[in-house]
Amino acid sequence: MQVFEIIKTLSREEIRDIRIILRSDWFNYREDLQRLFDLLVRTAASTKGEWPEKAVLFKKVYADKPYDDRLFRLLGSWLTDAIENYWRWKTVEGTTVGSSVALSAQYRKKNLPAFFQKNIRQAERLLAEQPLRNADYLRQKHEVLAEQFRFEAASKRTAALQVQGMADALDHWYFAQKLRQICTALSHQNVFKTEYQFDMLAPVLIQIQQHNLLVHPAIDLYYHCYQMLSQPESDAAFIAFREKIEEHSSCFPEEELRDLYVLALNFCTRRVNEGSTTHIRAGFELYRSGFDKNVFVVDGVLSRFTYRNAAALGLLLGELDWVRAFLDTFREALEPTYRDSTYHFNLARWEYERHHYDAALVLLRHVESDDLLAALAAKTLAAKILFNIGAYDALYSHLDAMQIFLKRHKEISYHRNNYVHFIRFMRKLIGATPSQKAALRQAVLQEPQVSEKKWLLEMCA
Numbered sequence: 508m509q510v511f512e513i514i515k516t517l518s519r520e521e522i523r524d525i526r527i528i529l530r531s532d533w534f535n536y537r538e539d540l541q542r543l544f545d546l547l548v549r550t551a552a553s554t555k556g557e558w559p560e561k562a563v564l565f566k567k568v569y570a571d572k573p574y575d576d577r578l579f580r581l582l583g584s585w586l587t588d589a590i591e592n593y594w595r596w597k598t599v600e601g602t603t604v605g606s607s608v609a610l611s612a613q614y615r616k617k618n619l620p621a622f623f624q625k626n627i628r629q630a631e632r633l634l635a636e637q638p639l640r641n642a643d644y645l646r647q648k649h650e651v652l653a654e655q656f657r658f659e660a661a662s663k664r665t666a667a668l669q670v671q672g673m674a675d676a677l678d679h680w681y682f683a684q685k686l687r688q689i690c691t692a693l694s695h696q697n698v699f700k701t702e703y704q705f706d707m708l709a710p711v712l713i714q715i716q717q718h719n720l721l722v723h724p725a726i727d728l729y730y731h732c733y734q735m736l737s738q739p740e741s742d743a744a745f746i747a748f749r750e751k752i753e754e755h756s757s758c759f760p761e762e763e764l765r766d767l768y769v770l771a772l773n774f775c776t777r778r779v780n781e782g783s784t785t786h787i788r789a790g791f792e793l794y795r796s797g798f799d800k801n802v803f804v805v806d807g808v809l810s811r812f813t814y815r816n817a818a819a820l821g822l823l824l825g826e827l828d829w830v831r832a833f834l835d836t837f838r839e840a841l842e843p844t845y846r847d848s849t850y851h852f853n854l855a856r857w858e859y860e861r862h863h864y865d866a867a868l869v870l871l872r873h874v875e876s877d878d879l880l881a882a883l884a885a886k887t888l889a890a891k892i893l894f895n896i897g898a899y900d901a902l903y904s905h906l907d908a909m910q911i912f913l914k915r916h917k918e919i920s921y922h923r924n925n926y927v928h929f930i931r932f933m934r935k936l937i938g939a940t941p942s943q944k945a946a947l948r949q950a951v952l953q954e955p956q957v958s959e960k961k962w963l964l965e966m967c968a
Contacts, residue, residue, distance in 0.1 A: 510584075514551050522548055534589060540582060540586055543568050543586055561574075604633045607627070607630035608647075610626045611623050612654055640724040640755070641724070642680060642683035645725055646680045648676045652669075652676050653673055679723055682714065682720060685707065685711055686729035686733055687725075689705050689708060697736070697739075731748040734747065734748070735748040739778075752768065765797070768802055772790055775787075775789050791820040794821075811881075814841060818853045818856065847873065848874050852870070852874045852881065855867040862895075867892055871885055883913075883926055887926070887929065890905055902937065906930050925958040932950070932957065933963075951967060
């Protein structure tokens with residue numbers, strides 16, 4: 508039932524508002540819709556989202572009626588419509604500037620100039636007072652000026668109209684939005700190895716430079732983002748973009764700011780994969796800054812991949828105190844399904860870096876994951892620990908189990924060779940003489956696909 512999937516995503520505030528709307532005759536006159544909504548909300552909370560029998564639900568809504576599948580489906584459809592209407596209203600109402608502009612337009616059409624002026628001035632005040640200065644701000648600015656132009660065009664037929672400000676606002680909005688889309692396209696282009704046509708880019712860049720439009724944060728930030736993405740070898744462009752993120756972070760909503768951080772982090776990852784060590788620190792500082800601003804937590808949930816990547820960079824740099832505090836602070840924000848396993852794995856890595864191998868092995872026993880790559884990462888860490896403590900018999904058995912795991916899971920394709928070579932080199936490393944280690948070191952250096960390459964080279968030294 509589609510409506511149940513929607514209800515499972517609702518926040519407490521949304522549930523409260525929808526209950527109020529369903530009690531209003533203006534939006535809904537059916538009491539059975541109210542009963543169904545309350546029932547589905549309770550069901551979503553009490554059954555962990557599992558869908559119950561339709562006949563059972565129907566009986567609770569209609570105590571005296573036999574089950575009617577058509578009626579039940581209609582109820583679900585009507586309830587979906589009610590929730591969607593609430594979201595439409597919330598989208599407009601939540602944009603207070605847009606609400607004032609829309610109300611101004613109604614007063615203009617009704618030829619009530621005093622009321623028009625009151626609401627358009629309110630829109631201007633709200634626009635000036637809001638902290639955001641992204642492309643949406645520039646769009647709203649254009650809408651205010653456009654509505655003023657329509658009013659003046661109808662009421663001041665013989666006077667000169669303020670067209671220039673409206674035209675400039677439209678250009679600024681277009682330039683900011685164009686640069687944002689180009690940055691997104693460049694990022695996709697790097698990942699998917701494709702080519703996009705950036706029509707109008709050259710004249711946009713010329714206009715920005717000639718008219719000093721970098722005073723607008725939405726243009727300034729995406730202009731420097733474009734410079735970073737279009738010059739992947741330029742550290743200066745990357746540093747400038749990082750500085751702009753910090754400078755303008757308060758001017759952007761969390762979702763958009765998160766996308767900007769991800770663009771910078773992807774740049775760092777690419778440079779680290781190319782062998783740059785300075786970008787390890789840069790990536791870590793981006794994570795630390797982003798977590799300070801709480802941009803990586805979405806609706807109270809933090810991706811386990813972001814959690815793991817941030818901790819990994821911190822451990823790589825020896826930022827043990829920060830990593831320990833980070834793991835505990837954001838543990839509850841992890842998805843419940845992966846929370847304990849993800850926490851224990853990363854805490855095991857932290858104990859490993861402190862050379863507390865026994866503690867790390869105990870923590871790894873609690874790591875159970877449907878994520879095959881996460882499972883392999885845990886098995887690899889256990890192999891390193893067994894080698895470090897000299898438990899070679901256990902290590903041989905562990906490597907055999909890893910090999911069986913790889914054979915069983917054929918879906919591991921891209922990373923398979925990395926782990927196959929790791930297992931092969933580990934077996935040769937056990938009990939190797941100094942001369943054998945020297946030869947093994949050369950073999951590791953020449954192998955482009957191997958997990959834990961840096962660690963293997965250290966063990967062969």
